[in-house]
Amino acid sequence: MYSSGGRHKINVLFKLIKQNVNYSKSVWGAKKDAFRDYAEKKVDLVSEALKVITIDKPNDWSKVQEFVLNHQSNHSKKYNLANIDAVIMKCAINNNHHADSYFTYLQENKKPNLATTGLYLKSLYSEKTEDVPSERQDRILEVCDGICKSFPVLDSISLESIVCALSLTEKWKGTIELLKEIKLTTVPSAQAYSYVVSAAFLNNHEELAWELFIQMLQDNRNPTSILYDSYLIMVKNLKCKNKIKEALEKLFQFMKENSLFWPYNVVKELISFGNNRSSTSTVNFSGRCSCCKNNLSKFELTNEEFSDLKKVFLEKAIIGKDIFRKSDATEMEHFKEFIKGMSKFDVALDGLNIAYSSGLNKGSKVYSNQATSVIKYFVERNKSILLLGRFHMARWPRNTWNYINDNATVFLTKDISQDDPYLLYCTLNSGPDTILVSKDLMRGHKFLLKERKYKMLFERWLSQRQYQLLTVNSANKPIFRIPPQYSPVAQKSGKTWHIPYATEPTQNVNEHFQKTWICLNLD
Amino acid sequence: MFVISKSINRIGTFGSNVLKKCVFVDSDKILSCHVGLLKRSFPYKTCFTKVSDISNSNTTSAQSGDEQSGDHTVKYVNITKGNKELEHKLKILMLEVEVLRQQGDLVPPNTFFKDEHWGHLLSLQTRTSRRKYLSFLFKLSKKKENEKAKKLERQREKKEFLALNPKETNDIVSIEEHATKYELQYNSLFLRFFDTKINNFYNKKLIDAIPFEQKLVIDCGYDQDMTSRENRNCAKQLMFLFAENRMHSDPFDIHYANYNKESEIATALLKYIPTLYDSDFPTSVHEKSYLDVFPKEKLIYLTPHCRQEMEIFDHDAVYIIGGIVDKVNNEPLSLAKAKKEGIKMLKFPLDKYLLWGAGSGKSLTLNQCVAILLDLRTTGNWEYALRHVPRRKLLSIENNKDISQFKKDKTPIQFKRQYRIQKSNK
Numbered sequence: 001m002y003s004s005g006g007r008h009k010i011n012v013l014f015k016l017i018k019q020n021v022n023y024s025k026s027v028w029g030a031k032k033d034a035f036r037d038y039a040e041k042k043v044d045l046v047s048e049a050l051k052v053i054t055i056d057k058p059n060d061w062s063k064v065q066e067f068v069l070n071h072q073s074n075h076s077k078k079y080n081l082a083n084i085d086a087v088i089m090k091c092a093i094n095n096n097h098h099a100d101s102y103f104t105y106l107q108e109n110k111k112p113n114l115a116t117t118g119l120y121l122k123s124l125y126s127e128k129t130e131d132v133p134s135e136r137q138d139r140i141l142e143v144c145d146g147i148c149k150s151f152p153v154l155d156s157i158s159l160e161s162i163v164c165a166l167s168l169t170e171k172w173k174g175t176i177e178l179l180k181e182i183k184l185t186t187v188p189s190a191q192a193y194s195y196v197v198s199a200a201f202l203n204n205h206e207e208l209a210w211e212l213f214i215q216m217l218q219d220n221r222n223p224t225s226i227l228y229d230s231y232l233i234m235v236k237n238l239k240c241k242n243k244i245k246e247a248l249e250k251l252f253q254f255m256k257e258n259s260l261f262w263p264y265n266v267v268k269e270l271i272s273f274g275n276n277r278s279s280t281s282t283v284n285f286s287g288r289c290s291c292c293k294n295n296l297s298k299f300e301l302t303n304e305e306f307s308d309l310k311k312v313f314l315e316k317a318i319i320g321k322d323i324f325r326k327s328d329a330t331e332m333e334h335f336k337e338f339i340k341g342m343s344k345f346d347v348a349l350d351g352l353n354i355a356y357s358s359g360l361n362k363g364s365k366v367y368s369n370q371a372t373s374v375i376k377y378f379v380e381r382n383k384s385i386l387l388l389g390r391f392h393m394a395r396w397p398r399n400t401w402n403y404i405n406d407n408a409t410v411f412l413t414k415d416i417s418q419d420d421p422y423l424l425y426c427t428l429n430s431g432p433d434t435i436l437v438s439k440d441l442m443r444g445h446k447f448l449l450k451e452r453k454y455k456m457l458f459e460r461w462l463s464q465r466q467y468q469l470l471t472v473n474s475a476n477k478p479i480f481r482i483p484p485q486y487s488p489v490a491q492k493s494g495k496t497w498h499i500p501y502a503t504e505p506t507q508n509v510n511e512h513f514q515k516t517w518i519c520l521n522l523d
Numbered sequence: 524m525f526v527i528s529k530s531i532n533r534i535g536t537f538g539s540n541v542l543k544k545c546v547f548v549d550s551d552k553i554l555s556c557h558v559g560l561l562k563r564s565f566p567y568k569t570c571f572t573k574v575s576d577i578s579n580s581n582t583t584s585a586q587s588g589d590e591q592s593g594d595h596t597v598k599y600v601n602i603t604k605g606n607k608e609l610e611h612k613l614k615i616l617m618l619e620v621e622v623l624r625q626q627g628d629l630v631p632p633n634t635f636f637k638d639e640h641w642g643h644l645l646s647l648q649t650r651t652s653r654r655k656y657l658s659f660l661f662k663l664s665k666k667k668e669n670e671k672a673k674k675l676e677r678q679r680e681k682k683e684f685l686a687l688n689p690k691e692t693n694d695i696v697s698i699e700e701h702a703t704k705y706e707l708q709y710n711s712l713f714l715r716f717f718d719t720k721i722n723n724f725y726n727k728k729l730i731d732a733i734p735f736e737q738k739l740v741i742d743c744g745y746d747q748d749m750t751s752r753e754n755r756n757c758a759k760q761l762m763f764l765f766a767e768n769r770m771h772s773d774p775f776d777i778h779y780a781n782y783n784k785e786s787e788i789a790t791a792l793l794k795y796i797p798t799l800y801d802s803d804f805p806t807s808v809h810e811k812s813y814l815d816v817f818p819k820e821k822l823i824y825l826t827p828h829c830r831q832e833m834e835i836f837d838h839d840a841v842y843i844i845g846g847i848v849d850k851v852n853n854e855p856l857s858l859a860k861a862k863k864e865g866i867k868m869l870k871f872p873l874d875k876y877l878l879w880g881a882g883s884g885k886s887l888t889l890n891q892c893v894a895i896l897l898d899l900r901t902t903g904n905w906e907y908a909l910r911h912v913p914r915r916k917l918l919s920i921e922n923n924k925d926i927s928q929f930k931k932d933k934t935p936i937q938f939k940r941q942y943r944i945q946k947s948n949k
Contacts, residue, residue: 090626114618115625153611155619156650157626185615186650350916388647393891415830 001079025318045071045079046091054221057100058105064088088116099123110207117147118161125165125195133359137169156182160192167199176212190221210254214334220452225263233267239406245522248273252497255490256299259456260491262501267518270499274520280501281519287486292492296486300432301461309457310428317448318421327417335422339429342386345409346379348427350438351389358471359437368400373476374437374469378406386430388423390415421445428461437467437480441518460487488514496521546884558644567935585817602641609645616653623657630657631664631822672767725769729805732776736902739768739893740813740822741845744781748856753848758791763845763890765796765806777806780843814864817841822866825892827885828855829868834876836899844892869878876905878918887912 235418281291349466603609845857899908
C-alpha cells in the first residue's frame, strides 16, 4: 500500500505526464495529422488516389498505382504488387467506364490476375438493365472463356462471379453445373443463387427456377431483390391479364409458405401491377390496413405441421446429443409420465422468468408475489394454469407457495436442469390454443431446430401466443405485451393481397410487430 | 540456503577436480571426459569452443542439405494421402487462397504454409471460416517475421559491441590463473545451475508426491466436443498446469484420465511436453476412466455449472477437473458427465468471496483452477487462494472502498490446515 505522501507524489507525477503528453501533442500534432487521416479514420487510399488523379488515357492508371504504392501511409505495405491490381479494380467498378479502361490498361501492360478479372466481371453484371446489350454479353463470354482456358480448376470466389455474369447471357444453363462445383468447397452465396434463379425465370424455365429457389432456401440463403425484379419482368411479358394474376399469386403463395418478405427496392414495380387502389400502407396493432381498411388475419399451423414441430422439438431441443446436458434420464421419464396424464391448459407460465422479471437479488418474497399476481390475473378469467419451475421454488414463503399450488398445476425440474425446453414442450403438447407467458424469446431453442422449415414454424407458433410480462403495477396487476392478432406473412383478404416488405436497412426500427405492408388490388 | 550449503560441501573436492580437468583441456580430450563436472566448475565458453566449432560445422552442412531438397512446392500426397477428391478440393482451395491474396485480404505468403495448415483449411466447411483462419495465420507469420528481424538486429548490435570492445583472446586459461581468480565463471563459491538440474529438482518433488500426496484428476475426455483451436488452447493450459503444480511447495499427484493418445489434444500436449509418455515421467496417464482407477465415493467433480459451492477443502477426496476450453460451445458438459456417472459435484465459491466486474465472464483457465486448489490445500484460506483469479475480472480499484466495506461481513471460514505457507512467507 502507498502511504499518503507516496500517493501525493504519484498524483504530481501523473500531472507531469499529462502536461508532457499535451506538449508533445502540440509539437507533433501537425506532422501526425496527415498520417492519422489515412491510418485512423481509415480513408480509403485508392478512392483518394482516384480523386486526385483524373483519368483520360489508360496510362494514367500507372500513376494511380504509383500513388498508392509509394504513399507514406502505405509504409506497412498493406498494398503491394501482389494485390494492387485487384484493390484498384474494387474501387474502379463503382464507375463502369473506369473499370473498362483499367482492364484494357492491364491487358496491354501485363496479364490481369484472376481476382482482378473476377472483379471486372462484377462490373459487367452488377449494372441492372432489363435487357443486357449484346456487346456486353459478348464481352462477358469472352472474359469467361479466357478464365476457363487458363485455369483447369476454379475457386468459389471466381466461380461466383462467373455464375452471376454468365446468367445474363444465353449460356446461362451452364451455370447450374458451376453451382455444383461451388458446392464442393462452400455454400453458394445468395447473390449467385438469385442470379441463376432469375435467369431461369427470364428464359421461361419456370420449373427449374422454382426447384433452384427451394434449394436456395434450404441452404439458408435469402433471395436478393434481383430475383423478385426479374420475376416481375417475366410476369410483364405474359400480357394476358389472367395469366399475370395467376403468376403473381403463385409467387405470393410461395412467400406465404416460406415467410418471405418483399425487398424494399422493388416495391414500386410491384405496385404498378395493381389497380389505382394499390399502394404501400401501414397496419396498426389490431391488424387494420390503413389503405383498404380490411383486417389482416392470423395463420395457424396445420395439425400435421404442429405434431411435426412437437416431435422435432423433443428430439433436438430437449434430448439433443446427450439428455444429461439439460436434464437427466430419470427426470425425462418422470416428465413423460406427466405428459401422458396431462389435461389441456389455457395458460402455461414460465415460473422463474416471471419471478425474476423485476430483477435479480430481490428475495423470494418479491419473486413469489410476482408469480401469484400473474396467477391471480388468470384465475379471475377462469383459465386453467400450468406452471413450470425448479425445485428451489418450493422454498418460497409458505402461504404464497400454497396459493400457487392450489390454483395451478405445477411441474418442477431439478435445480441443475433447464426448465425452458420442458415449458415449451408442455405448451406444444397442451394444444395450439395454449398461451405461453415468458419474457424469453427462446432464440437458443429455435436455433437448435436447425432446419429452416421448423425454425419458421416455431417462430410462427411462438410469436402468436407468447405473452411477455412487462411489470406488475402497484395494484398487483400484471401488465403484458400481447402479440398482434395477425401474422406477418403474405395473405389474401377478399380480392386484395397484403405483402409485408422489409424496411430499408439504414432505418433501424425497433418494433415488435410488422408495420410496413403493400396493399395490392389485382382487379 | 539450499544452494549455498550444497556448494560448501563440494568445495573440498573442488580443487582436485579442476586440476584433472585442465589436463584434459590441454590434451584436447574434452569430449570424452565428465562433461557434467566440467560444466559446473569451468567457464562454459572458454572450455567448449572446440565442441561448439564442431557442432556449428555440423549444423551448417545440415542446413545446406535442407536448402537443396526443400523447395516450397506442396506435396499433395502428404496432405490428402492419395484421396483424389481431397486433392481436387485442395487445388481449389489453393487457388482460393491466391485469389484472396490478390484481393487484398490478410493471407500469409506461400512459403509460410505447412502441410498441417493446408490440412486444417481442408477441414473447414465455409469460406468465412477459412478467411478467418487465414487472417490468423497472417498475423502469426508477421509475428514470426518481426521476431526474426529483432533477432538479427540484436546479433548485429552484439557484433558491433564486440568490435568496439574486443574480448581477451586467450581462450584457455592456465590452471593457476583459473584457481586463483575469484569471480563468477572462475573459482567461485556459487555453482552454476542449469535448466536440466532445476528440471530434475522439480520432477523429484513430483515423484515424491506420487506415493504420499493427494491425487488430482484431469479429465481429458472432451476432445470431441472442442474445436481444434480449443483443443490446442486446452493442451497449452495443461502444460501450464503441470508447471504450476510442480513449482508449488506441496504439489498434487496429477492423473490424466480418459486420455486418448490419438486425440487432437494429446498430440498437441505431446508437442509441449515431449517426454510425457516416458516411464520415468512423474505423472500418470490413464486411457481408462477415473472410475476404474479411484473409488467412486472419494471422487468429487469440480464444475462451474452445479449449484453447490465448495466450502472446506477435503484432504481425502480426489478432485476431478474437466479438461475443457469452452469458447464456442457453452453447454454444461462436465455437469452432464458427472450427473450421468453419479459423482458428487462442487464449484468454487467465486461469488461468495469476490466482487465481479461487468464484462468478462467468470470462467477460469485450468492452470488457475489448479493454482487455487494448491493454495487452498496448503492454507485453507479462500481469500488467499482466490488471488489467482485475474484482477481484470473483478471490480476496479476505484471502487475499492465499496469492496472492503462489502467484505467486512464475510468472515473467512476456519479450515483444517492453516499455516505451512505462512512459515515460508516469513
